[in-house]
Every structure is written in structure tokens, then in C-alpha cells.
Amino acid sequence: MTQNKLLLTSIFGPYGISDEYAEGAGMQMELLNNQITREQGIHSPRQSYWSFGLYLLAINISVPAAVLDFPLWDDFTKELKQGYTHIGISFIVPNVYKVKRMTEYIRTHYPGMKIILGGYGTIIPNLDEIVSYDELCKGEGVMWLRDYFGEPTDVPVKHPVLNGPAYESIYGFSSKPKGSVLLTGLGCNNGCVFCITTHQFKKKYIPLLETGKDIFQACQNAKMELGSSGFTIMDENFLKIPLRARQLLKEMQTQKRPYVFDIFSSAEVIQEVGVDFLVRLGVRMIWVGVESKINSHAKTKGIDLKKLFNKLQSNGIVVIASAILFQDHHDPETIQDEIDWVISLGSNLVQFMNYTPFPTTALYDGLKKEGRLKKCGLQISEWRR
Structure with missing residues (x-):
């Protein structure tokens, strides 16, 4: 029986551009310059943060798990060769067409890999008409993943050491x-x-x-x-x-x-x-x-x-x-x-x-x-x- 192995990933870059896969408004993967200090121009601090939830999930399940954060497309396709049985993709609403490209690639090259989608992007009505997936992670992710893989759900949550901003x-x-x-x-x-x-x-x-x-x-x-x-x-x-x-x-x-x-x-x-x-x-x-x-x-x-x-x-x-x-x-x-x-x-x-x-x-x-x-x-x- 094949041992489960999970890849947790954010959506692929580059970011802050508009193309057929990217965010419609060229959304930046930033906080300050995206929505608080943008009009300060050159005086605006530039910073970005990691996808913290992925690291929390990875250390709180027994299934071997790796995190791929802010990958470029080549990073993503290269990592998929490492023999994963499952992939969890975290995304927000504006990035749904990036997820579409990622899942289409997985279905073509790794048809046996189970696709789990999580994050606020999962609120899109009729998401299955846009993206191919096997499961949607709803609510608190640690308990959801533990239940999904048949692990005890009453184990205390461990907190990862997270540096930030990136x-x-x-x-x-x-x-x-x-x-x-x-x-x-x-x-x-x-x-x-x-x-x-x-x-x-x-x-x-x-x-x-x-x-x-x-x-x-x-x-x-x-x-x-x-x-x-x-x-x-x-x-x-x-x-x-x-x-x-x-x-x-x-x-x-x-x-x-x-x-x-x-x-x-x-x-x-x-x-x-x-x-x-x-x-x-x-x-x-x-x-x-x-x-x-x-x-x-x-x-x-x-x-x-x-x-x-x-x-x-x-x-x-x-x-x-x-x-x-x-x-x-x-x-x-x-x-x-x-x-x-x-x-x-x-x-x-x-x-x-x-x-x-x-x-x-x-x-x-x-x-x-x-x-x-x-x-x-x-x-x-x-x-x-």
C-alpha cells in the first residue's frame, strides 16, 4: 500500500502582473503597498508575508508533508516529481485561474494525485465548473486534514516558528x-x-x-x-x-x-x-x-x-x-x-x-x-x- 505524502503549496508566480492566469487587476502579493501605502510611491515600504497556514498544517499531521511557498511555475512542476499522493493548494478568490492551470497540469501528468483546495478561494459558487479537484478543505484546516487522513483530532495544535515578513x-x-x-x-x-x-x-x-x-x-x-x-x-x-x-x-x-x-x-x-x-x-x-x-x-x-x-x-x-x-x-x-x-x-x-x-x-x-x-x-x- 502506498504511503500518503502531501504537498502543500500556494499559487505560482510571478505576481503583480495581469495575464491569462494572473490576477485581473495585477494584484500584488503584498500588504502595505497593496492596500495601505500604495499612494506614497517610492516612500512606500515593500514587504510580503509567507503563507502561514501551510506551515501550521504541515507540522500538525503525521502524514509526511512539504511546503512549497510562492513557487514559480518551473518550481511547481519540478516539485511534483517527488512522488506525492496528495496536494493541497491554498488560494484566494482573484487567483482562481492560476489554480485552474495548476490542477489541469496535475490531472494531465499525475492523474492519481488527489487535489485538495483550501483558503478563501473555496467560497466561489460552482467552483467545480472552473477547477478540477477532489476535496474542499472548509473551516479549521488542522482538524480537517487530521480527520481526512484518519488521524486523532484531539491532539493539541503545535505552533510553527514563522519569520515575517518574508x-x-x-x-x-x-x-x-x-x-x-x-x-x-x-x-x-x-x-x-x-x-x-x-x-x-x-x-x-x-x-x-x-x-x-x-x-x-x-x-x-x-x-x-x-x-x-x-x-x-x-x-x-x-x-x-x-x-x-x-x-x-x-x-x-x-x-x-x-x-x-x-x-x-x-x-x-x-x-x-x-x-x-x-x-x-x-x-x-x-x-x-x-x-x-x-x-x-x-x-x-x-x-x-x-x-x-x-x-x-x-x-x-x-x-x-x-x-x-x-x-x-x-x-x-x-x-x-x-x-x-x-x-x-x-x-x-x-x-x-x-x-x-x-x-x-x-x-x-x-x-x-x-x-x-x-x-x-x-x-x-x-x-x-
Whole structure:
């Protein structure tokens, strides 16, 4: 009987271009320059991050697994020769036609290899009409893979040591990043109607590192292996479990080992835990969804955001505000008012995103019920935009 062997891969490069396989808008595989600092031109920092989920999956299953991250096409086809029985491809919606090319190649040259698709790209309706695959990984990937391969699902999740960003440069000069990334949990129970993350996990939060002690140990591991003292916490709303954050602070105080963190949080949780606590925890940057002045959400109701941001900044914490454009109430006048309002809050950086009705979200379901969604055939590259 052939032993299972798994290849986990992201989609192939090059990136940031438009061709028959690439992203419709030439989407960059970056964060800052793609959606936050692009208009700063040459002054914009350039950096990209690894596909962290793949590394988490690889070390948490017994099946021999390899990770191929950001491969070029030749890297991808060469690696397939290593005798894999299964391949897992992680992708987002705009890259679906890259996945199509990858799966077509596999079906032609390795017809016995099982294809598993994962990531947010799996939300595309009738995906099987575009891409050939055997399984879709839905929800939390570690438990899904363990169940798929018949392994115990009650084994604690191990956290990989992850450096990040993968590269970093500004003004053409590169530096070697020394930071690390923590994957503390998935999903969010705030349930914002537009949020794909909250709906992918059925409006629930799934902790991967359940206690502050677990998080501290992951920091220690990265410190020993990479020399990291600063961490980006990839978690939609890290402070939503205040007890865990307090446990982390206690561990750092007890062990006399301080670390610093970049986190995502909602305004009501920041208000609950207090700015003083964030300072003691070592938060150096916080990303806050303000969304809209008019179409407000429960997480911002009754909160003076400008005052909150000012207090954070006066205590040395960098603030990124995230807002959403092209909502129902926006017209040429109101959308400019909304932009001016977000800027007036005084955050250090601002992200503007589109109000996009991704499938599985409450926003998508509501618009579909109202008959306000266009019917797009496969000949329309709607999913690449």
C-alpha cells in the first residue's frame, strides 16, 4: 500500500502582473503597498508575508508533508516529481485561474494525485465548473486534514516558528526582517455582515493558542530560533479574550521577558481592556476597523474614535484605521464625506476597502435575496477582480 505524502503549496508566480492566469487587476502579493501605502510611491515600504497556514498544517499531521511557498511555475512542476499522493493548494478568490492551470497540469501528468483546495478561494459558487479537484478543505484546516487522513483530532495544535515578513525594503534598500508571526486563532464572533472571516467560521472564534502561557511559549521558541522580540499576531480580534491577553502579560512579567506585538482589534474591546493595559502588554501597533461614519457597527457605537486614537498614539501606539467604501449610502458627495471623516480621526495609516459581497457572508445572502447580484457566467472574469 502506498504511503500518503502531501504537498502543500500556494499559487505560482510571478505576481503583480495581469495575464491569462494572473490576477485581473495585477494584484500584488503584498500588504502595505497593496492596500495601505500604495499612494506614497517610492516612500512606500515593500514587504510580503509567507503563507502561514501551510506551515501550521504541515507540522500538525503525521502524514509526511512539504511546503512549497510562492513557487514559480518551473518550481511547481519540478516539485511534483517527488512522488506525492496528495496536494493541497491554498488560494484566494482573484487567483482562481492560476489554480485552474495548476490542477489541469496535475490531472494531465499525475492523474492519481488527489487535489485538495483550501483558503478563501473555496467560497466561489460552482467552483467545480472552473477547477478540477477532489476535496474542499472548509473551516479549521488542522482538524480537517487530521480527520481526512484518519488521524486523532484531539491532539493539541503545535505552533510553527514563522519569520515575517518574508522580505522588506524601502527606497530600494533591503533589510533582513527579524520579526515573527503568531497564529493565535481563527474566525471572529462579532459577525459583521460583510466579513468573510467571521462567516467562514460560522461566527465563531477558534483558538489555536488557548492560553497566554501557550502564546508566551510560542514567543520563546521564535526568540530562540530566530532572535525575534517583535510579533505580528494574525488574529481578527486578539483582545476578544481578555483573560488570555492578561495571562500573556503575567507570563512576560513573571519570566522578565518582554515582547512587543502588532495586533488587530475592535474599538469596543480596546475600550474594555484599556490603553494602559495595551502599553504594559507591549502593543506597538493596532489595526482597528472603523468601517463607516453613517453605517456604524456594534463594535464602534458610542465610542469617540478620534479620542481613542489620540490616547493610543499619545502612549506610543501606532494606529491603522480600516474603512469601507461603496456602501449603499454612498454617492459622490457622501463617499467623500466618509473619506474625510476617516482621515479626520487622525490615525497614522488608513486602509480603504470595497464593500464586497463575498459568497457565504450575510451581505451576499441579503443582496441575493433582494435580487441585486449580477449573474456572471464563467466567461466573465468576475472572480479575478
